[in-house]
Amino acid sequence: MAAQAVIEARDLSLTFATGDGPVYALSKVDLTVMDGDFVSFIGPSGCGKTTLLRVIADLERASSGSITVNGMNPREARMTRAYGYVFQAPALYPWRTVERNVGLPLEIMGLDNAAERIRRNLELVNLKGFEKKFPWQLSGGMQQRVSIARALAFDPKLLLMDEPFGALDEIVRDKLNQQLLELWGRTQKTVVFVTHSIPEAVFLSTRIVVMSPRPGRIIDVIETNLPRDRTLDFRESPEFLKIAHRVREGLKAGRSYED
Secondary structure (H helix, E strand, O other): OHHHEEHHHEEEEEEEEEEEEEEEEEEEEEEEEOOOEEEEEOOOOOOOHHHHHHOOOOOOOEEEEEEEEEEOOHHHHHOOOOOEOOOOOOOOOOOOOHHHOHHHHHHHHHHOHHHHHHHHHHHHHHOOOOOOHHHHOOOOOHHHHHHHHHHHHHOOOOOEEEEOOOOOOOHHHHHHHHHHHHHHHOOOOOOEEEOHHHHHHHHHOEEEEEOOOOOOOOEEEEEEEOOOOHHHHHHHHHHHHHHHHOOOOOHHHHHHOOO
């Protein structure tokens, strides 16, 4: 069966009204994300990567154009629990244990089998045995894995991730990249991922969306065609370096466009 489109945006623009005049955040974005894709948004700070992710999640409303998520408008998708969202910071409640943080959406939604869902998702992120720990007892990388388990707790088809590893050191980031790739392979989720890192985007993605400075436009969409079972060593391969070079050239072209 042919893959289905999970996200479709056409001619999407977003302008913020401010006291100093309009801020043009996104301009005429056309994007399709297919079921099972791992799509990364990359571009300079302020280019609209997170804004586009927030439009998909119904945390911002587009000024013009159209967007659908699982065939619905973003608000309908949010109300039907179509996606999980992982923020830049773990945003865990310090007075709740790991299992109670992961179980929070299940409590709010009143879903059954909460204990089994919590157990299964903590195992997915390799945190079995840490159920009774508090966030302050965990490393930064472990905290972010708890936030991923929380986003997966109600089994959404789509996972939206806003630069979740940006504040971590390179060694931890590499490990979490590998674990996220393995998690994606096991769950077959569709993932949309925001990053500033070219190696991270190339390593994780089936497609890379290169964006220009504000107003955010799509400069290039790069199909990686890399094997799903790739390891960190693959980043030294000619195939990897070729894709990274194309991303870098796209970012340069985006900067010159603004000039």
